[in-house]
Amino acid sequence: MLRLSDHWRSATTRLILIYGAFFVLWSVVLVGVVYWETNRYLSHVVDAIVEQRARYLVGVERPRLPEAMDSTGALDLRGVMSIGLFAADGAYVEGNLDRVPVDLPVDGAIHGLPNGLDRRGRSEREPARGLAMRLPSGEVLVIARDTSVVDQVGVIIRHALLWGLSLTVIPGLVGGLLLSRRPLRRVREIEAAIEPIARGDLGRRLPVSKLGDEVDLLAAIVNRMLGEIERLIGEVKGVCDNIAHDLRTPLTRLRTQLYRLQQDGTGAEGLAPTLERCIAEVDALLDRFRALLRISELEDLRRRGGFASVDLGAILNEVHELYAPLAEDQAIAFRLDAPPPATTIHGDRHLLFEAFSNLVANAIKFTPSGGEVAVRASIERDGPRVDIVDNGPGIPRGERDAVLRRFYRSECGRETPAQGYGLGLSIVSAIVRLHGFRLRIGGNDGGGTRVSVDCWIDAIAAGV
Amino acid sequence: MARVLTIEDDAITAREIVTELRSRGNEVDWVDNGPAGLRQASGGQYDAITLDRMLPGLDGLAVITALRQAGVQTPVLMISALSDVDERVRGLRAGGDDYLTKPFAPDEMAARIEVLLRRQRTPPRETVLHVADLELDLIERNARRGGSALELLPIEFRLLEVLVRNSGQVLTRTMIFEAVWGYHFDPGTNVIDVHIGRLRRKVDPPGATPLIRTVRGSGYRLAEAGLAQTE
Numbered sequence: 001m002l003r004l005s006d007h008w009r010s011a012t013t014r015l016i017l018i019y020g021a022f023f024v025l026w027s028v029v030l031v032g033v034v035y036w037e038t039n040r041y042l043s044h045v046v047d048a049i050v051e052q053r054a055r056y057l058v059g060v061e062r063p064r065l066p067e068a069m070d071s072t073g074a075l076d077l078r079g080v081m082s083i084g085l086f087a088a089d090g091a092y093v094e095g096n097l098d099r100v101p102v103d104l105p106v107d108g109a110i111h112g113l114p115n116g117l118d119r120r121g122r123s124e125r126e127p128a129r130g131l132a133m134r135l136p137s138g139e140v141l142v143i144a145r146d147t148s149v150v151d152q153v154g155v156i157i158r159h160a161l162l163w164g165l166s167l168t169v170i171p172g173l174v175g176g177l178l179l180s181r182r183p184l185r186r187v188r189e190i191e192a193a194i195e196p197i198a199r200g201d202l203g204r205r206l207p208v209s210k211l212g213d214e215v216d217l218l219a220a221i222v223n224r225m226l227g228e229i230e231r232l233i234g235e236v237k238g239v240c241d242n243i244a245h246d247l248r249t250p251l252t253r254l255r256t257q258l259y260r261l262q263q264d265g266t267g268a269e270g271l272a273p274t275l276e277r278c279i280a281e282v283d284a285l286l287d288r289f290r291a292l293l294r295i296s297e298l299e300d301l302r303r304r305g306g307f308a309s310v311d312l313g314a315i316l317n318e319v320h321e322l323y324a325p326l327a328e329d330q331a332i333a334f335r336l337d338a339p340p341p342a343t344t345i346h347g348d349r350h351l352l353f354e355a356f357s358n359l360v361a362n363a364i365k366f367t368p369s370g371g372e373v374a375v376r377a378s379i380e381r382d383g384p385r386v387d388i389v390d391n392g393p394g395i396p397r398g399e400r401d402a403v404l405r406r407f408y409r410s411e412c413g414r415e416t417p418a419q420g421y422g423l424g425l426s427i428v429s430a431i432v433r434l435h436g437f438r439l440r441i442g443g444n445d446g447g448g449t450r451v452s453v454d455c456w457i458d459a460i461a462a463g464v
Numbered sequence: 465m466a467r468v469l470t471i472e473d474d475a476i477t478a479r480e481i482v483t484e485l486r487s488r489g490n491e492v493d494w495v496d497n498g499p500a501g502l503r504q505a506s507g508g509q510y511d512a513i514t515l516d517r518m519l520p521g522l523d524g525l526a527v528i529t530a531l532r533q534a535g536v537q538t539p540v541l542m543i544s545a546l547s548d549v550d551e552r553v554r555g556l557r558a559g560g561d562d563y564l565t566k567p568f569a570p571d572e573m574a575a576r577i578e579v580l581l582r583r584q585r586t587p588p589r590e591t592v593l594h595v596a597d598l599e600l601d602l603i604e605r606n607a608r609r610g611g612s613a614l615e616l617l618p619i620e621f622r623l624l625e626v627l628v629r630n631s632g633q634v635l636t637r638t639m640i641f642e643a644v645w646g647y648h649f650d651p652g653t654n655v656i657d658v659h660i661g662r663l664r665r666k667v668d669p670p671g672a673t674p675l676i677r678t679v680r681g682s683g684y685r686l687a688e689a690g691l692a693q694t695e
Contacts (some may be wrong), residue, residue, distance in 0.1 A: 276681050283569075287650060295650070320643060321619050326658045354649045361652055 016176030027168075031161040035057060035154055042150040046129050047110045053081070054108075054131055054143050060190045062137055080146035081130065082119055088138040095141055096120045098379040100132060106140055108133040117144055120144035127151065184213050200273045243292075247285065291427060298351070298430035306409055307435075310349045312384055312455065313338045316375055331369040343384050345455045347435045347448040355431040358424040359388045359451050360447050366392040366449070383456030393446035400441040466511040466581050470494045470502030471527065473519050477566070481514055481543075484570035485577060494649045500524025502530055510538050512580050514573070517544030517555065525558045532559035539580035543568070552648060553684070571682050575634045582633055595631045598667065598675060600624065609667060619644070620663050627663075627676065627686035636683040660684055 051071060060068040069083050073096060084097025090099065091134040098118040104111055108131055115123030130144025190206050205226060206219040212428065228312045257278050327334035345352075356375070363373045367390045376387045432439040438454040468485050473496045482492045492507040492509075495501045498519040505513055505527070517524040528540055542560040544551060552563045562576050593600040597610040606613040606622055616624065626643045627635065635643075637656040641644040642648055654657075662678065677685045 120541070279681055286567075290650065320661075322651065322655060325662050326655055329658050329661075349645055350649075353647055357649075357651055361655070 010181035012183060013176055016172065016179070020172055020176075023172075024122075024165055024169060027161060027165055032158055038153055038157070039150055042153065042293055043129065043147065046147055046150070050110055050130055050143050050145050051085070054133060054141070057083070057141060057143070058133065058135070062135070066290075069095055080149075082117055082130065082142070082144040082146070084142045086140045086142070088140070092138070093139060095142075097144075100140055100142055101130075101144075104130065104142065106132040106134055112147075113144060116429060117142075117174060142440045147320065183215055190215075190219060202226065202233060243391045247288070250281050250285050250450065254278055257281070266324050271296070271388045284429070286311075291424075295426050295430050298427065298434055307346055307348055309344045310347055310352060312343045312345050312377060313341060315356060316386065317347065317355050318353060322357065323360045327364050327373060330364065331366075332364060333372045334364070334366050334442065335372070335374040337374065337376040337386055339379065343377070343379070345384060345439075347455075351431045351434065355428045355453070356388075358428045359453075362424050363390040363449070363451075364381035366390065368392065371448075380454070380456075383454070386453045388451045388453075389444050389448065391444060394443055394447055394449050395441060397443070465489055465491055467491045467509060468494070469497075469501070469505055469510040469513045469538075471498070471505070471513065471519065471524075472516045473497060474516070475545075476563055477516075479572055481573060484574050488574055488578070490577075496520075498524070498527050502527050505531055505538065506534055506536055508536055508538065510579050511584055513538055513540045514577065515540050515560070517542055517546060517551070519689055524564060525554065528555075528559045539584055541573070541576055544575070562568065570632075572636050572638070575639060575682070578633050579630050579639070582630060590635070593625070593628045595628050595686060596673070596675060598628065600628050607667075610672070614666050616663075616666060619659070620666065623659055624667065627684065631686045631688070634679045634685045641685065668683050673688050 052203070056069055057065065057072070065085065069085065073081065073083060080262045081175075084095035084100070085093040085099050087093055090100050096119055098120055100106070101115075101117045103111055103115065104113060108294045110129055110131045113128045116127055118125070126146045128146050130142060131141045132140055135141055186207075186209070187313050193204060193206050205223045207225065208216050208219045221396055257274055261271065261274055316336060316338055320334070324334055360373065360375060367373055371391050373388070373390045376389065378385050378387070429439055432453060436453075436457040438452075440452045440454070442450045442452065444450045465649070470478055470481050470485075472481060472494065475496070478494050478496065482494055484490045488490070493504065495504055498521040501515070502522060505509075506580045515524045515527060519527070522530075523540060524544070528542070531538070539561040540559065542555040542563045543566060544555065544563065545566040552565075553565050555563045561580055564573055564576060570651055591602050593602065600621075601607070601626065605618075607616055607621065607624060622644050625639070626640060638650065640656055640660075641651055645651075663677045664674075668676060675686055675688075677687055679685050
């Protein structure tokens, strides 16, 4: 269930609130500027009209002045103009004004009259702008114009602001609250999905929607991590099972030999061959432990310090030289298609030699007499690739990933005399992973196995 | 008889080393810490030293560095629980002559010590090596046995050179692989066996006294006829 406090903490809600505050502030500033500009313009228009009338009336001869004032008033249909003529002592002479406004100095300049003026026959006082000037006759002429229209514009603008804001901000906030529910709901979904994973069910994954948004990106990253954790945990579990299985055989044989020694109780002469067999069994066991430790060491990923530019062709030639006699002895054709001269890759020479040696040794081991093993180097778009191809029994499609795990041994290989201990490919896999290269196991056309090593940094494998 | 100094803090490992080396007719002294080891080794009366990498007081690397700086050139076999290749390189750079990781088989350790002792005795500047009627010309890169030339591939020549240089000594498969190919991992035993087999067919033709002998459970030895008889 979603609580209100969750909404407040939600990133979406917070963004919307901040954005809303900015929006309100900015609208107020904007409308304020519009209001101020409008006010200024309208005042300017009023001033121009008042000035123009004043100039006209001042130019009229005194005897015709009342008539001119009348005709000016007649043009003012809305009754916004006020004109008054007063004697030098301020007594009313002519016009629609009762008296000279107190706050209007007689200086011929336009002044604001916020308190309005007393107009003949009207009780309400509207704010106005106007001027008072002394005529040559000593009388005072007052001309003013009502500015209530300017104020009305102000009111309209204020209303517009209020309505505009309430129509934007309120639905915005409500919408924001609703919007924040979705990511929150998905976080809750993820929380629910993580619960069983945290309890140890590593096969579960986080839900990823089709949206591809931030939450999905995050979920995908976590899923990738879970995949790797699952692989590692599975490997550890597999190692325990397989160590038990794999070591039981030589240990049992060792025990049998020792038991026979005890039973026979033969003299020193009969002892030697049996003891030698015992030592051989123990050596085989130790070899397997050494290989296991080697894998752990490689998986520490600390050896990148030893990386340098190495000649791929030279390494493959050395591997070929090392294994050619073995292949020949078993009547296996062993071919090397070397890369073009000076093909270099970035890596550790010793480890790469070990990896390719292992792959070739495996290929030879699982290829029957009269078969064929080939090491082919080719240049791909991203870098050199090495294929180790044989026409042995091949690895079933379903087992191709599994053979890279420690101690895995193909079921098919179990009954053959040349059984691998399943560690070679794990060592190769660890070395390839250390380099950021990619190891693929596929089928060879017409039976057999094709193992490919892409000798360039693979973005996914390197975890970039 | 050679004098060997064992610098090793772990008593069980030390007993193993001392017993194995003594059983092969060497005189062995044991010290269990770095400073004492350095003092004793500096005396210079030893033919070879086994040196543990991790020691109380003064560690193995410091001991060997100090020894070499003092001009003591006694061959040193570094023994270490650190199996990483970087550690091996560090040990050899500091002046170690060979490097062995713990746990080790005592015969392998002894074989390595014997190679070091042997290297100490033979003048390294020879350009033609002889064992019985086998002759190796290191400059011309060719080999003859009993006057007739042997047709050897470059890799076979290198292999034979390692065997001849250490003639009379047991070389384990790992030692052969390290010396000939220069890599430090387990290539699988039968790869080396096959190479030895081919070399043997060329060096020891039917009818000739075999020079390359298999030492059961350990490795190979190139030996003159007289020595081979004692096998």
